[in-house]
Amino acid sequence: MSEQKKARRLSFDIPLDATGIADVTAETPVKVVVASAGKILHAGLARFDKQGRSVVRVELSDAPDTAQVIVGPPDAADDDLPRLQTISRTVSLRAVQEGKFKLDPIVISPYYWHWWRRWCREFTITGRVICPNGQPVPGARVCAFDVDWWWWWASRQQIDCVTTDANGSFTMKFRWCCGWWPWWWWRIRHWQLDPSLIERLRPVIEQVPDFPIPIPDPRPSLDVFAPVLARDGQATALLSQPFDPANLPALRERLLPKLPVIPELEQLRIWPWVPWQPWWDCSPDIIFRVTQVCQGEVKVIVDETIADTRWNIPTNLSVTLVANEQACCIDNPPPPEGNCVVVANVCSSLTGSIGGNLGASATPAGYLNPGVAAIHGDRPFAGTVLIGGLFGSAAQVDFYEFEWATNPAGPWQPMPAAAVGNFKRAFWGPALPAGVTDFHDVSVDFTPIDGRLVAPTREYFEANNGPGTWGMSRFWVSNRDLLLPWLTANTFGDGVYYLRLVGYRNTGTVTNPQLGAPQILPICNTERDNYLALAIDNSTSTLEPAADIVAVRINGNPAGACATVNAGSGGTLEIDFIAYDVDRHLAFYTLEATYGKNGRVNLLACPGATLTPIPLLPTAPAADFVGPDYGAARAQGAAAPHWRGGGLRLTIPNLSCAFPQTCCYQIELRVYKRTIVSCNYDYHPRQLSFYSLTVAV
Known part of the structure; x- marks a missing residue:
């Protein structure tokens, strides 16, 4: 067995000389590190005497043959010091041990002394995450990133992540250093293409001769600049070397004269329009990303881009981050006064914007935005309709149900069980009865009690579960x-319905509840019994609305689907089509010709185009009004809230508008209803019909 190497113990002194520094004191130390093969062997602070001299005693239990002595700022981490632009000396420890020489003093120049005072600093960021209405966002994970970019590549370095409290507030403290060696700074960064930078740079590249637009590569490379510098031998030599960020200043000098002056890119600090040495950036440039786990899903509620960058932040920064609509916010409005109720909203709309309800016009009853002559006017509801509201401060209601009628005067009937949906509320705080602080769900179920299908009020739940903690x-x-x-789907047909809330006191116990007398509470601040008017349009047919391109004619001659047509001599185009809703809740239709790569023609906007009502098929009478949208139909005489459309003929006098070049064309008809389905405000249902042919011009 070979003899193991004997450990070499070594003690030696490292003298330091800061006599050239005017403000050196014992309170302004420096850090001294001895390292070898990536391992820190010794680290400590050196304090100076009045003359600016210091001696650091180093004792090693297992000294290598050679080591680096590194001197740098006192607040840098031990492992970071070899990666910073510090003062370093390579020392033969074997020669020191053999007494062949003593270390000469390491001189600290004013240049390093100045930079070391600000290389590493403590930063504090405080802030709040709120919803657009100002409500706080609790339990959200806020992450801060330092962001850098050059050309069309960007890099984000995570600095810290913290969690918001009940007020949506957060505080993060972190230490930030600069003065890195460029190669090390580059090594710890992950780069990716940034679409917004590509979008800004492409028009610039198109202005430069001999600068073809390359396909962006996710890996940073100087090869992208080779075409524009092909005649510059010195610059080309730079491109042929392994990528070194230290070469960027020299490359910039040769590249900048060949590029146009773009003030916008200078303001965005995009290289080469501005110098780029981020390893000397002693104040981070910050963006935020905020996520929240609520209702069992991880949602990104703030996602800032480079356009949102806060440049060179101060050591104390305060921010307000506004979350998107996916955030779960603390909602704690005060109740209205009195023994009353306000059925306040349907889906995302206030009841005061729905016809026939308090604060809205009386007609058309049950429609959102009643009487508005636009595609967002006179909108009915369908599917699952979410109804919300508040009880007054003096209301004594433990359980409630909804009744329905087709007239506000009744007769009122209990809501059928198939039309009543259970749901969950979520709260943030300690689990019930006691536990970890997080998001928690509470089931709200409609349960038969004394022959009525009722649910407990939120106030009743709070009074019997963690009383005194709600809002605290x-x-x-x-x-x-x-x-x-x-x-409403499969339970209520199309029509206008009236719903009212009936309240009950619990005259039994929590475990064995019994219902007291029914209460028809008034609408708060009125003497009017509560009720809600809603128009329902449940489309049960996949043909609602109807969309069909029936025939296409060029110069009066039929052009069948997939036909090849010669339209070189010009002429007219006629399209017979159906845009029809039997429930008379049509929103709008579009008719376009698509071709080639992303080519698109709005046929309805062609000069001289006309629309004519014609009967088409037994199921599609001639259109009552041509539209092409509800607002236009109202202007043509349609009476709110109805427009059904029907059979139509589009005539275009000039074929070249519809078919600008020889190509394969697809005529696309899209028809939309105004109905709000399951609280989705997009225009749905919708139908598509298309018709393809090849046209030679």
Whole structure:
């Protein structure tokens, strides 16, 4: 067996000389590190005497043959010091041990002394995450990133992540250093293409001769600049070397004269329009990303881009981050006064914007935005309709149900069980009865009690679960004031319905509840009994609305689907089509010709185009009004809230508008209804019909 190497113990002194520094004191130390093969063997602070001299005693239990002595700022981490632009000396420890020489003093120049005072600093960021309405966002994970970019590549370095409290507030403290060696700074960065930078740079590249637009590569490379510098031998030599960020200043000098002056890119600090040495950036450039786990899903509620960068932040920064609509916010509005109720909203709309309800016009009853002559006017509801509201401060209601009628005067009937949806509320705080602080769900179920299908009020739940903690340590963040998911599909036909809330006191116990007398509470601040008017349009047919391109004619001659047509001599185009809703809730239709790569023609906008109502097929009478949208139909005489459309003929007098070049064309008809389906405000249902042919011009 070979003899193991004997450990070599070594003690030696490292003298330091700061006599050239005017403000050196014992309170302004430097850090001294001895390292070998990536391992820190010794680290400590050196304090100076009045003359600016210091001696650091180093004792090693297992000294290598050679080591690096590194001197740098006192607040840098031990492992970071070899990566910073510090003062370093390579020392033969074997020669020191053999007494062949003593270390000469390491001289600290004013240049390093100045930079070391600011290379590493402590930063504090405080802030809040709020919803657009100002409500706080609790339990959100806020991450801060330092962002850098050059050309069309960007890099984000995570600095810290913290969690917001019940007020949506957060505080993060971190230490930030600069003065890195460029090669090390580059090594710890992950780069990726940034679409917004590519979008800004492409038009610039198109202005430069001999600068073809390359396909962006996710890996940074100087090869992208080779075409524009092909005649510059010195610059080309730079490109042929392994990538070294230290070469960027020399490359910039040769590249900048060949590029146009773009003030916008200078303001965005995009290289080469501005110098780029981020390893000397002693104040981070910050963007934020915020996520939140609520209702069992991880949602990104703030996602800033380079356009949102906060440049060179101060050591104390305060921010307000506004979350998107996916955030779960603390919702704690005060109740209205009195023994009353306000059925306040349907889906995302206030009841005061729905016809026939308090604060809205009386007609058309049940429609959102009643009487508005636009595609967002006179919109009915369908599917699952979410109904929310608040009880007054003096209301004594433990359980409630909804009744329905087709007239505000009644007769009123109990809501069928198939139309009543259970739901969940979510709160943030300690679990019930006691536990970890997080997001928690509470089921709200409609249950038969004394022959009535009722649900407990939120106030009743709070009084019997953690009383006194609500609004203090427990906060509702989702469905706080939801009262009923009304399941209208397959339970209620098309028409206008009236719903009213009936309240009950619990005259039994918590475990064995019994209902007291029914209460029809008034709408708060009125003497009017509560009720809600809603128009329902449940489209049960996949043909609702109807969309069909029936025939296409060029110069009066039929052009069948997949036909090849010669339109070189010009002429007219006629398209017979159906845009029809039997429930008379049509929103709008579009008719376009698509071709080639992303080519598109709005046929309805062609000069001289006309629309004519014609009967088409037994199921599609001539259009009552041509539209092409509800606002236009109203201007043509349609009476709110109805427009059904029907059979139509589009005539275009000039074929060249519809078919600008020889190509394969697809005529696309899209038809949309105004109905709000399951609280989705997109225009749905919708139907598509298309018709393809090849046209030679």
